[in-house]
Amino acid sequence: MPNNNPLQPKKAVIKKVFKVTPTEKMFVISFVDPKDQEEFERNYTRPARFVQVNLPGIGEVPISLCSPPTQKGFFALTIRRVGRVTTVIHNLNEGDYVWIRGPYGNGFPIDEWKGRDLLFLSAGLGMAPLRSVFLYALDNRWDYGNITLINSARTKRDLLYYEELEAIARTYKGDGVKVIQTVTREEVEGVCKGRCHLYIPQANVDPKNSVVIMCGPPRMYQSIFDEVIARGFDPDYIYATFERRMRCGIGKCGHCNVGSSDSMLYVCKDGPVFSYRQVQRYPELME
Amino acid sequence: MRYLKLRYEDRDRLFEALRKYGEIYGPVKISKKTYDFRKVSRFDDMDLNYVRTISPPKKFVYPPHEVMFEIDREKGKVSIPEEDMGPIVLFGLHHCDIEGLKRLDSVFMGYPADFYYSRRRKHLFIVGYDCKPDEFCACNVTHTSFSTDGFDIFLHPLPDGWLVRVLSERGQALADEIGMEDASTDDFKAFERYQEERRQGFKWDMDAYVLRGVLEMHRHSDVWEELSEECLACGNCNTTCPTCRCYEVRDIPSIDGVHAIQERVWDSCQFEHHALVAGGHNFRPTVADRMKNRYNCKISPAYGTNLSYCVGCGRCTAFCPAGINFWENLQKLSEVSKHAK
Numbered sequence: 001m002p003n004n005n006p007l008q009p010k011k012a013v014i015k016k017v018f019k020v021t022p023t024e025k026m027f028v029i030s031f032v033d034p035k036d037q038e039e040f041e042r043n044y045t046r047p048a049r050f051v052q053v054n055l056p057g058i059g060e061v062p063i064s065l066c067s068p069p070t071q072k073g074f075f076a077l078t079i080r081r082v083g084r085v086t087t088v089i090h091n092l093n094e095g096d097y098v099w100i101r102g103p104y105g106n107g108f109p110i111d112e113w114k115g116r117d118l119l120f121l122s123a124g125l126g127m128a129p130l131r132s133v134f135l136y137a138l139d140n141r142w143d144y145g146n147i148t149l150i151n152s153a154r155t156k157r158d159l160l161y162y163e164e165l166e167a168i169a170r171t172y173k174g175d176g177v178k179v180i181q182t183v184t185r186e187e188v189e190g191v192c193k194g195r196c197h198l199y200i201p202q203a204n205v206d207p208k209n210s211v212v213i214m215c216g217p218p219r220m221y222q223s224i225f226d227e228v229i230a231r232g233f234d235p236d237y238i239y240a241t242f243e244r245r246m247r248c249g250i251g252k253c254g255h256c257n258v259g260s261s262d263s264m265l266y267v268c269k270d271g272p273v274f275s276y277r278q279v280q281r282y283p284e285l286m287e
Numbered sequence: 288m289r290y291l292k293l294r295y296e297d298r299d300r301l302f303e304a305l306r307k308y309g310e311i312y313g314p315v316k317i318s319k320k321t322y323d324f325r326k327v328s329r330f331d332d333m334d335l336n337y338v339r340t341i342s343p344p345k346k347f348v349y350p351p352h353e354v355m356f357e358i359d360r361e362k363g364k365v366s367i368p369e370e371d372m373g374p375i376v377l378f379g380l381h382h383c384d385i386e387g388l389k390r391l392d393s394v395f396m397g398y399p400a401d402f403y404y405s406r407r408r409k410h411l412f413i414v415g416y417d418c419k420p421d422e423f424c425a426c427n428v429t430h431t432s433f434s435t436d437g438f439d440i441f442l443h444p445l446p447d448g449w450l451v452r453v454l455s456e457r458g459q460a461l462a463d464e465i466g467m468e469d470a471s472t473d474d475f476k477a478f479e480r481y482q483e484e485r486r487q488g489f490k491w492d493m494d495a496y497v498l499r500g501v502l503e504m505h506r507h508s509d510v511w512e513e514l515s516e517e518c519l520a521c522g523n524c525n526t527t528c529p530t531c532r533c534y535e536v537r538d539i540p541s542i543d544g545v546h547a548i549q550e551r552v553w554d555s556c557q558f559e560h561h562a563l564v565a566g567g568h569n570f571r572p573t574v575a576d577r578m579k580n581r582y583n584c585k586i587s588p589a590y591g592t593n594l595s596y597c598v599g600c601g602r603c604t605a606f607c608p609a610g611i612n613f614w615e616n617l618q619k620l621s622e623v624s625k626h627a628k
Contacts (some may be wrong), residue, residue, distance in 0.1 A: 005402035007355060009365060056358035056365055057540040057547030061565070083565040097363060245564050247536050247551075250399055251590070254533030255554070255561060261502035261586040283506070287570055 006250055009054040009099035010036040014092055015074060021158050023081050024125065025090055026066065029098065030074040037073065040100075044069045046107025047132035048215075048241060048273060052249050053077065054099035059085040062246040062268070064129035065103060068136035078128040078160065104249035105272050108133050108213065108239060110140075116237065117145040117205035121196050121224060123152045123216030127160035129241055129272075130215050138168070138177070145210070146176035148203035152196035152216075154185045162191075178204050195220070197227045207232040215241045218286055225276060238276035242267055242285050258284045288435075289459070291467035292474055294448040302330040304464050308412040308457065309374030312347070314340055324377065335379050338421045339602055343529035344377055344384050345391055348407040351526075351553045355403065355536070358547040365549075372407050379416040383424075383600035385438050386431040387529025388413070390589045390596050394532055397590050412457060415441035417481065420488040423601030425614050427489040428498070431598045433482075445477045491614045493621060495595045498586050501621050510623060511575040514616050517609045520574050522555030524581070524603035524613075530589070530596045533561070556581050582617070 016028040031037040047068050054060040061083070067076035081090045092098065110133070118137055122130045130149070137144050153159045159181055169179035180199045182192035192199060197220075212228050214221065221240050229235055244256035244267040251269030259265045259282050279285050293301060305311055313333035315325040322337040324344060356365045380388075388411075395404035415438040426432040434441065439458040442449040450470050453462045470478075505511070525531040535554040540547040554561065557577050562570035571577045585597040604613045 004400075005367060006399040007402065008367070009356075011363065011365075054365075054549075055538075056356070056549065057360055057538050059538050060536060060549075086565065099365060243564060244570060245562055247534065252394060252401055252532070252534075253536070253551075253554075254556070254584075255535075257580070257584060259583070259587070260506050261499040261583045262588075264584060264587045 007101065007248065009052070009060075009101040012036075012098055012100045014094055014096050014098060017092075017094055020078060020160055023158075024078055024128075024160065025081075026076055026078045027089070027092075027098075028067075028074050028076050029100065031100070032097075040075070040103065041069070041072055044075070044103045046110060047136040048129040049103035049105045049107040050129075050249075050272065051075075051077070051100050051102030051104065052246075053079075053085075053089065054101065055085060055088055056099060058088050060247075061085045061089075062104075062249060064132075064241075064272075066128040066131045068132045068139060070136055070139040078125070078131075080125055102249060104268055106270065108273050110136060113211045113237070114143045115145065115209075117210035118147045119200070119203050119205045119210055119212045119228075119233075120147070120149040120151075121200075121212065121214040121216070122150065122160075123196055123220055124154070124158070125160065126215030126217075126241075127151050127153075128215075130213065131161060133213060138172070141175070145206070146178070146204045148178040148180065148205055150180045150182065150196040150199050150203070152182045152184065154183060156183050156186065156188045156191050159183065159191065176204060178202075197224050200227060200231060208234065210234070211237040211239065213239050218242065221279070222286060225279070235276050239273055240276070240279065241272045242274060243272065244268070258282055260284065289453040289462065290470045290475075291451045291453055291462055292445070292448055292470045293442070293451050293465070293467050297448070297465060297467075298330045300465050301461075304461055305376050305378070305412070305414070308461075309376045309410065311376045311378055313378035317341075327378070333379060335416055337379075338418065338424070339381070339383075339600055339605060341527060341602075341606060343387055343527065343600070343602065344380055345387065345529055345532075347372075347375055347377065348388070348404055348411065349391060349395070349532065352550055353403050353552075354548050354550045356549040358538075358549065359545060360547065361545045367402070370406055372410055374410045374412065376412040376414065378414045380413055380438070381416060381418045381600070382434045383426050383431055383598040384529055385413060385415055385434045386426075386429075386594075386598040387600065389437045390530040390592075390594070390598065391532060392437075393589045393591050413438040415452075417441070417443040417485070419485055420490070421601070422490050423604045423612075423614070424489065424599060425491040425493070425601060426599035427486075428491050428493045428614070429495045429595050429597050429599040431594070432485070432489075443478050443481060445474055445481075450474050450478045491618070493614070493617060495586055495597065498617055498621070499595075501617070502583055502586055505579075505620055505623070508623075510620065511579045514611075514619070515573075515575040515578040517611055518557070518574050518578055519609050520557045520559070520577065521608060522557045523606055523608060525555040525557060526553060527602040527606045528585075529598060529600055529602070530585075531555075556584070582613075585613075586617075 018026040247253035251266035256267035395401040439455040441452040533554040534551040
């Protein structure tokens with residue numbers, strides 16, 4: 001039934017399920033109605049927007065898109081099993097239906113970055129939204145300079161997309177793409193040890209002409225802001241994504257508000273991607 | 288806008304003429320101290336000398352519970368329920384409540400327009416009614432003490448009737464139907480006198496635009512701990528606020544396991560779960576954090592406007608079970624920041 005209700009979820013089917021880590025699964029989903037899929041692709045132009053995954057009768061959760069806008073015909077979500085709804089989602093199989101609305105949020109302003117080097121910093125589940133940006137940059141390789149991605153997690157088996165990123169690193173070897181994977185809580189072969197900011201000096205990017213893109217727990221942001229600015233990265237080109245409780249995705253339900261009396265932001269509508277300058281303007285984001 | 292006059296004895300004719308615009312809801316005394324908008328059948332059933340009702344008129348367009356989707360899991364259908372509301376006349380809304388509806392409009396009718404709110408909102412016929420402030424009223428602070436839009440007709444008491452400001456096209460038709468006469472110079476004088484008395488009645492001498500700066504200065508201050516000591520975090524200020532609009536979505540499955548509804552219910556930013564995300568992190572864990580957020584949100588500009596969400600109706604203060612005075616607190620903050628320099 002066509003209607004003008006922006007909250008109307010659309011029926012979609014799970015095409016494929018990948019077990020990414022012990023607690024995270026990647027779901028490849030496409031809309032049942034090709035018109036819905038078309039509409040989705042029309043609206044998904046900037047990477048790292050998010051969708052609301054609705055399980056009728058159970059609940060709704062906001063999930064970042066981890067597939068880039070350049071991939072057509074489907075989209076992918078990496079979901080950590082952490083609450084009531086995500087537990088149910090984890091029990092779904094290929095061929096099961098979910099209801100989706102979106103995409104929502106602003107996504108990364110990739111068009112403003114043309115001609116720049118890209119430095120990705122990810123911790124834990126932060127790799128999921130960054131994957132969409134990273135793959136987008138690879139698909140538009142001629143638009144960007146050197147690319148370094150630093151992926152970190154607690155242990156090697158918690159590293160998101162470990163195999164995929166290793167394969168990408170091999171494929172793009174000699175093409176200015178570098179992938180560094182690091183773990184903080186164990187020493188194992190094949191990955192580095194320590195937090196992601198330790199490996200910034202090894203990045204093959206020019207600080208004066210690069211973009212820093214980060215996603216992870218807000219705790220790590222301040223130290224990375226300080227670190228990259230001290231290393232001479234341009235503060236106008238530092239971006240991070242933020243998380244809040246979201247119910248509607250369109251700035252109505254009020255849960256994700258941040259800011260103070262001179263202006264309030266809604267993370268779902270004005271975010272979830274914010275620049276360093278916006279973080280300075282809205283220190284509440286870092287709380 | 289036309290300025291007309293309705294004689295006191297013509298009030299029942301106005302009431303009868305309004306019936307064709309919908310069921311009439313007006314202020315009624317429901318207990319010793321409280322008033323509420325209830326369905327009324329006669330003009331004299333209403334108590335128009337009320338100061339504020341306990342629940343704001345937002346409940347008509349944004350009900351506490353709204354079923355968003357009806358779900359049939361067997362058929363895989365998610366459908367929108369039929370409309371359950373007919374035309375309604377809201378009689379006797381004060382300036383603050385009219386402005387409150389305008390603030391909600393700015394949020395819910397701003398792009399993308401909320402489907403449920405929009406389909407209820409178009410049913411409203413609004414009759415404004417002028418008022419005298421009490422000690423909790425502060426519409427002078429929030430620049431909402433005199434509405435110039437957002438209603439169909441507005442009644443201002445005169446010694447022998449009402450001065451009627453007629454705004455909308457439906458209002459013009461109504462005025463013609465009753466045959467209201469033009470207001471005379473004496474009526475305007477009486478109207479001015481009434482406005483002057485109103486102005487004298489305001490207790491709080493602050494300005495919402497200045498308060499924005501004051502709250503900015505207290506962004507990282509400890510004063511919120513002190514102010515929130517009494518707060519019970521019950522959320523009463525949110526339910527009685529004409530512009531509070533946070534909602535929570537919940538799914539309620541039926542006992543057969545096949546059908547379910549998804550409904551939205553009013554939420555409160557004073558509740559602990561308001562900023563709690565999956566994984567257990569709470570962005571506003573303490574009562575002080577949440578109180579600071581509410582004060583900032585209320586004084587912040589409404590979506591697409593430069594007007595504060597707060598419309599100065601005073602409900603959050605009048606109905607606070609802990610007796611926390613919103614305006615007194617803001618005044619305290621203003622004084623603290625004066626000393627700071």
